Amino acid sequence: MIHAPSPEIHTLGADIRALRKARGLTLSGLGKTLGRSVGWLSQVERDMSEPSITDLRHIASVLDVSVSSLFRSAAPEHERGMIVRADARRPIGSRPAGLVEELLSPDLTDDFEMVHSTFEANSEITEEVMRPTQEVGYIVSGRLDLWIAGKTFSLNAGDSFRIRGEAFRWMNPYAAPCVAIWVIAPPIY
Template sequence: MLHDLPADARTLGADLRALRKARGLTLADMAGRLGRSVGWLSQVERDLSDPSIDDLRDMAQVLDVSISSLFRVSSSPGEEGLIVRANRRRPIGNRAAGLVEALLSPDLTDDFEVVHSTFEPGASLPAPVSRPTQEVGYVVSGRLYLEIGDQAFDLGPGDSFRIRGEPFRWHNRTATPCVAIWVIAPPVY
């Protein structure tokens, strides 16, 4: 059961609370959207109550995240909340066809999140998006065409970028995947 975890372990409840706050939602706002009581949601966020799969699906929809991002991959003893092994990354998002993302941060409770993004050949974000975040990215391999505001950039390995709430979109115009590391504050996944 969730509430049997050590008090200092990062939990589903802590992740849900962080996501809710990052979206500017109060307990009452989110509970209302879920058709649940504030007390129930508070207990879930404090790991005193376990949500059902249907509850998790509804929460993911309200928080605009994939349901898979709410499930944790088990850690080795003593590593919970500290270490993320390469073969135990939590898949997140996949909102755009051809974009595969995994959480590099141990959880979503920090003021930022670190994301491993793989942009498949030909993948693109069709319309610009803007979000109330500050983001820094680093291209590890491949090439990424990035538009920030009204400027366009062709980025390769070792290049980095920053987005401060401006509208942006991306495109991998090559025949090989592009891998980038993104740091996003506050967390959005």
């Protein structure tokens, strides 16, 4: 019987490297912004050095993610890098008022990420978002109004959408929350 090799266990360092690359930053550029040496940052990304909580706050700020998104889940060893339990999802993003996002992907090292988004009732973002990504979303429950490239769409449970680097914004003017699953490439959180 042939067994596939064990998948690499992804770590804090791998997540930081993936986020840095997704933002087009070099080791040198991020190190300079953080006031740290390339050697130190390289060791952090290879899990040879553990950053302090202050370092993590600075890294999260520069990479525009929440500090909590950098913390590893408490998954059992045999599940790490493969399984994300519903009660162990990592919160992500900057959380505009009324939006709660959780990472469904085990880590940030793939070519894409999956995000569970809950748009609270009567919430919205008023400024358009534009990012260099391709995104596909699926409305699991509720309703959501979405503006993509100046066009308005009202979405219901079961509907899906795609955004290819266009400016977009959302609004949930309805009485119930809207839950959506987003796939984003490359990872941005």
